[in-house]
Structure formats: C-alpha cells, structure tokens
Amino acid sequence: MIFLATLFSGLCAAAQSFSVTFPSALSAQPLDGRVLLVLSTDDSDEPRNQINDTPKTQMVFGVTVDGWKPGQPVTVDENAFGYPVRSLKDVPPGEYTVQAVLNKYETFHRADGKVIKLHMDQGEGQHWNISPGNLMSKPAKITLKAGGAAIAISLDKEIPPIPKAKDTKYIRHIKIQSAVLTKFWGRPMFLSAIVLVPAGFDEHADAHFPLIIFHDHFVDGFDDFRTEPPDPNLKPVYSDRFHLAGYNRIQQEEAYKFYQQWISPKFPRVLIVKIQHANPYYDDSYAVDSANVGPYGEAIETELIPAIEKQFRGLGTGWSRFVYGGSTGGWESLAVQIFYPDHYNGSFAACPDPIDFHEYTNIDLYDDKNAFYLYGAHKQVEQPSMRDYLGHTFITTKQINEYELALGDHGRSGEQFDIWQAVYGPVGKDGYPQPIFNKETGEIDHNVAEYWRQHYDLEHILETNWATLGPKLQGKIHIYVGSDDTYFLNNAVYRMEDFLKSTTNPPYDGEVTYGPRAEHCWNGDPTLPNAYSRLHYNTMYLPKILDRIEKTAPAGADLTSWRY
Incomplete structure (x- = not known):
C-alpha cells in the first residue's frame, strides 16, 4: 500500500517549475504586473485565450x-x-502547450493619498490576454515530468495596439477627458461612447432626439446593428451558453433586421448610446460613484452625456432620456435611475446583477457567515455560482474566486467578484478594496457588508427613501429576469418585487416580469426563447419609451422635430 501511494504521488506531481524573463528590447525599464503562465491540452487556440470560468478552461x-x-x-x-x-x-506529467503573459500594472497616485498598482485598460476592455502592451511568449510544446529542470520562457512579443474605430453613416464615436476622473486617479482619464444615430441624422440638421443609454459591458461597436445581409458562407457555430445551433448566424440575421427597421420610414428617430468606461479594475465602472473606482457616476452624468447631447443633438432633458441593459447593464440601468431620478424617464433592467444583497447571487451577505458554504448541524455544502435551467452546476462560488485569485491578488483579477468588491466596498488600509469576504476561506466581513447595504443595496435604498424617491420613480422601474438565471440573479429580483408591490404614496406603477425556465439574460419578451430575446434590446422597449414620452413630456416640449 505504501508503494502504491508513493507511485501515485510520483505520477500526479510534476513538481516542475518555469523560469520567465523578458528582453530589454521590449522594456529597458523594470516592470510591475502579474505573470500568468498557462498550460493547455487543447490545440484549437493559443493557451492565453483558453482561460475562463467554464468547465472547458x-x-x-x-x-x-x-x-x-x-x-x-x-x-x-x-x-x-x-x-x-x-x-x-x-x-500530472505529460505533454502540454505552454504560454506566459505579463499583465502590466501602472502606478496610480490617487487623490485620496493612496498609491496602488493596477492594469490600465488599453482599449480592449480589461482583458489581460489581449491588452495592448502586455508581454507574452510564443506558445510552445513541452513535456512536464517530475523533478525536471526549470523550463525557460521568454516574453519576447508584445500585444499590438487596437486600430482606432472609424465613423460610419450610422455609427459615430466620441471621446472626452474627464476632469473629475483625472483628478481622482492622478493621471489623464477618458470616457468614450459609441452612438447609433438615426436615419436622416445628417439631412435633418434641425432635429433633436431622445437619448437612450444602452448599458453593457465594454464593447467596441454595435454588433447588433449590421448594414450588410448575413454572410451565406458563415459556418454555423453551436452556442454552449444558449444551447442553440447556429447562434452566430442568428445574430447576423437579427442585426440585419434591426438595421432594416432602423432605416424604415416609421421607425422612431432616437439616439442609442453605448458607453465605454473601462477602468483600472474592470471593463465597466457600474456607472456610479465609488470610493475605489472613482466618481464615474458624476463623470458620465455631468461630463459625458452633456457632451454627447451637444455633439449629436440630444433633446437634453430628463423626460427625453431612458436607460436599458442586461446583467451588469441591468444593474446600471436601475442604479442610475435611482441615483439620478430626475435625469431619466424610465429604466428597463434585464437580468440585473444583485439588487438586494440578501441575495448576492445566492449568498446572504448580512446573515450568512460564509460565502462558499451552506452550513448544517454536522456538514457544509459548497454552493454553486453558475448553473443551467436544469440545475447543472458549472462552477462553485469558491472555485470562481480561486479563478480570480490566480489572475490577480488585491482584487486585481479584472473579474466579477472583484469589481463588485471594488465598486460597492470601502477602501482598505493598503489602498485596495476592503474584501467583502476572504477569497480563500469564504468568511464574510459583516462590517463591510453594512457599508455595501447603506451605499449600493438598491432594494434597501428604495425601501429607506421611498417617501422622497417614490414620486420621482413612479412608472419608471421595469425589471425582467429568467426564473432560472444562470447566476441566480432572479433571487434578488424576487425581494425587490416584494417591496415594489408594497409601495403606496405612490405605488411604483412599473413592472417585474419573469421568463419561465429562462437563463441569463432574458429581457422581457414572452414570445421569445432566452437566446433570441438577447438580440432585441434595441427594439422591444421602444414602444414603452414612446408611450412614456407622450404621457410625461411637459407642455411645449419638442415632440415633432425628431418625427420625420
């Protein structure tokens, strides 16, 4: 038995190390960052592109x-x-493809006196594997063996810059330097946006338009808007996420249909805007002011949106602005409507990130002791973080935080739990976000949870302040989520719905709708399966938006210049 145990240990433990360097030709100066070494048994792509939170990682x-x-x-x-x-x-010993990447860090001297090191987005949306300027090695075949000599790897390549996007007839771009973000971060900081302008925008120079913010993760274009017919030679690809064959073809078909609607004579003439606000922590700021991420709410509301409305002739009034989005964008849509109730006339939030931290996915941050385990009298059960509608678990909460720890310490992974911690939490003594829970043990810090409750628990904020917020939000809140959301985001919506239904003086007069058996990110169309509904953000809310404008626009408002 001792012999077998020793043999098994020898077979499973490679115990081989790697020695990583970079040449002075790529940087004569010392560098800071995170060295990420990837081992792969899949030859379909470079190893750096095969790290994720799915079972295929x-x-x-x-x-x-x-x-x-x-x-x-x-x-x-x-x-x-x-x-x-x-x-x-x-x-285990064996044959692998190895590749290493240095995710570079920049030193920030923040206005609060904290000096920290983080990766600054380079126009890619905070993805370490494709971020311009990051160093990487060429993929190489190796043989791992127990007790072998250290394997040398040279980071002798640099990820190239991303070409600047060009304006087209319908898709325009705007970029501004933010004064408030520049002050906070101690270096020039910028905000950008992609603007989908209506048909006839250039010809109708006197027209001014309603503005719709489509909150989303970092995007580099309107991939849901396609002016060319679908590619007949496009090879159909099965979508694991949506359990659907040929989803890439469906995307092209729906994007082309949207273009045809957009240019049709009777389609509403509005501006649709996707904001680019990647930051040193994530691909998205969550569009609110934050102790760690900075005053992105103020920057977007008082600097970027006025600049957009000036350049693209927005009506520039609260009654003419609306927000929608899903997932992160769903949380943002609801949050900015709540935090800036007079700035917007309606929020359409699909599958929002947790809007009540009693249900932080499936964790109760206030009453649970641990984020990873459900405890019983004599056992602990590790809790899931992702599932499908049949209940199959893809990754646990413990595992997804181990994924983040591999990518970066001090909350620097650029991933989901770390950005929630950065946006919602206070600054720690070391200048990085104060952890909401220990990422190795799962133990929850309830003092930090209380900070989250008072500042970013949207249900708590509504319930506490309904007397003043209610009159400004009546008829503006619309929430949609699948009853089997992949990340358990329906749990928090149930709690929010219970509160909204209880409101009086005034009643909320909005809607909360669930998609039966729908996963992430169902957005409210009961006639469409989950995968299809994701493709209809830009059209399905417009009738409700136009109805709201008709009912709420003040006397003398411009309801005609943009109707041509």
Missing part, C-alpha cells in the same frame, strides 16, 4: 512581480496560485 498560474528587471528570471513554481488546479505540483 485550461490551467493558469499567477505570480505578482514588482520592479521586474529585463533579463531577470521570475520563477513560477508550486507556490504560484493556480486555477482550476491549485498548484503546479498537482499537474
């Missing part, structure tokens, strides 16, 4: 470097934090 191991000099070796060994395999010593 390959392996990544992370090490933080400070003042790393050219030519100086950095060792990635069994002490590096790994995902989904915790340590290199647990990787």
Whole structure:
C-alpha cells in the first residue's frame, strides 16, 4: 500500500517549475504586473485565450512581480496560485502547450493619498490576454515530468495596439477627458461612447432626439446593428451558453433586421448610446460613484452625456432620456435611475446583477457567515455560482474566486467578484478594496457588508427613501429576469418585487416580469426563447419609451422635430 501511494504521488506531481524573463528590447525599464503562465491540452487556440470560468478552461498560474528587471528570471513554481488546479505540483506529467503573459500594472497616485498598482485598460476592455502592451511568449510544446529542470520562457512579443474605430453613416464615436476622473486617479482619464444615430441624422440638421443609454459591458461597436445581409458562407457555430445551433448566424440575421427597421420610414428617430468606461479594475465602472473606482457616476452624468447631447443633438432633458441593459447593464440601468431620478424617464433592467444583497447571487451577505458554504448541524455544502435551467452546476462560488485569485491578488483579477468588491466596498488600509469576504476561506466581513447595504443595496435604498424617491420613480422601474438565471440573479429580483408591490404614496406603477425556465439574460419578451430575446434590446422597449414620452413630456416640449 505504501508503494502504491508513493507511485501515485510520483505520477500526479510534476513538481516542475518555469523560469520567465523578458528582453530589454521590449522594456529597458523594470516592470510591475502579474505573470500568468498557462498550460493547455487543447490545440484549437493559443493557451492565453483558453482561460475562463467554464468547465472547458485550461490551467493558469499567477505570480505578482514588482520592479521586474529585463533579463531577470521570475520563477513560477508550486507556490504560484493556480486555477482550476491549485498548484503546479498537482499537474500530472505529460505533454502540454505552454504560454506566459505579463499583465502590466501602472502606478496610480490617487487623490485620496493612496498609491496602488493596477492594469490600465488599453482599449480592449480589461482583458489581460489581449491588452495592448502586455508581454507574452510564443506558445510552445513541452513535456512536464517530475523533478525536471526549470523550463525557460521568454516574453519576447508584445500585444499590438487596437486600430482606432472609424465613423460610419450610422455609427459615430466620441471621446472626452474627464476632469473629475483625472483628478481622482492622478493621471489623464477618458470616457468614450459609441452612438447609433438615426436615419436622416445628417439631412435633418434641425432635429433633436431622445437619448437612450444602452448599458453593457465594454464593447467596441454595435454588433447588433449590421448594414450588410448575413454572410451565406458563415459556418454555423453551436452556442454552449444558449444551447442553440447556429447562434452566430442568428445574430447576423437579427442585426440585419434591426438595421432594416432602423432605416424604415416609421421607425422612431432616437439616439442609442453605448458607453465605454473601462477602468483600472474592470471593463465597466457600474456607472456610479465609488470610493475605489472613482466618481464615474458624476463623470458620465455631468461630463459625458452633456457632451454627447451637444455633439449629436440630444433633446437634453430628463423626460427625453431612458436607460436599458442586461446583467451588469441591468444593474446600471436601475442604479442610475435611482441615483439620478430626475435625469431619466424610465429604466428597463434585464437580468440585473444583485439588487438586494440578501441575495448576492445566492449568498446572504448580512446573515450568512460564509460565502462558499451552506452550513448544517454536522456538514457544509459548497454552493454553486453558475448553473443551467436544469440545475447543472458549472462552477462553485469558491472555485470562481480561486479563478480570480490566480489572475490577480488585491482584487486585481479584472473579474466579477472583484469589481463588485471594488465598486460597492470601502477602501482598505493598503489602498485596495476592503474584501467583502476572504477569497480563500469564504468568511464574510459583516462590517463591510453594512457599508455595501447603506451605499449600493438598491432594494434597501428604495425601501429607506421611498417617501422622497417614490414620486420621482413612479412608472419608471421595469425589471425582467429568467426564473432560472444562470447566476441566480432572479433571487434578488424576487425581494425587490416584494417591496415594489408594497409601495403606496405612490405605488411604483412599473413592472417585474419573469421568463419561465429562462437563463441569463432574458429581457422581457414572452414570445421569445432566452437566446433570441438577447438580440432585441434595441427594439422591444421602444414602444414603452414612446408611450412614456407622450404621457410625461411637459407642455411645449419638442415632440415633432425628431418625427420625420
């Protein structure tokens, strides 16, 4: 038995390390960042593009470097934090493709006196594997073996810049430097937006238009707007997420249909805007002011939106502005309507991120002791983080936080739980976000949870302030979610609905709707399955928006210049 145990240990423990360097030709100066070493058994793509939170992920191991000099070796060994395999010593010997990436950090001297190091977005939406300027190695075939010598890897390539997007007849771009964000971060900070202008925009120079903010993750274009017919040679691809064959073809078909609607004579003439607000923590700021991420709410509301309305002839009034979006965009749509109730005339929030932290996905931040486990009298059960409508678990909350820990310490993964922590939480003593829970043990910090409750728990804010907020929000709140949301986001919506139904003086007069058996991110059309409904954000809310404008526009408002 002892012999078998020893043999098994020898077979399963590669215990081999890697020695990573970069040449002075790529940087003569020392660099800070996170070295991410990827091992893959899948030859379909480069290893750096195969790390994710799905069961198909390959392996990544992370090490933080400070003042790393050219030519100086950095060792990635069994002490590096790994995902989904915790340590290199647990990787079985065998054939792998290896690739390493340095996710560069910049030093920020913030206005609050904190000096921290983070990766600054380079126009890619905070994705370490494609961020311009990051260093990487060429993929290489290796053989891992127990007790083998350290494998040398050179980061001898640099990810190239992303070409600047060009304006077209319908898609325009705007970029401004934000004064308030520049002051907060201690370096120039910018906000951008992609604007879908209506047919006849240039010809009708005297027209002014309602403005619709389509909140979303970082996007580099309107992929849901296509002026060319679908590509007949496009090979259909099965979507694991939506359980649908040929979803890529459906996307093209629906995007082309939207274009045909957009240019039709009777289609509403409005501006649809997607904001680009990637930041040092994530691909998106959550569009609110935050102690860690900065005053993005103020910047968007008082700097970017007025600039958009000036350049693209928006009507520039609260009654003529609306917001919609799903997931992160769903939370943002509801949050900005609540935090800036006079700025918008309606919010359409699909599958919003947790809007009540009693149901932070499926964690009760106020009453639970641990974010990873459900405790019984004599056992603990690890809790899921992702599922399908049949209840199959794809990853647990513990595992998804291990994924984030591999990508970055101090909340620097650029992923979901870390950005929630950065946006909603206070600043820690070290200048980084104060953790809401221990990412290795799951133990919840209830003092931090109370801070979250008072500042960003949307249900709590509504319930506490309905006497003043209610009159400004009546008829403006619309929430849609699948009853089997992939990330359990329906749980918080149930609680929000219970409160909204109880409102009086005034009643909320909005809607909360559930899609039976629908996963993430169902957005409210009962006639469409989940995958299709995601493609209709830009059309399905417009009748409700136009009806709201007709009912609420003040006397003398411009209801004609944009109707041509």
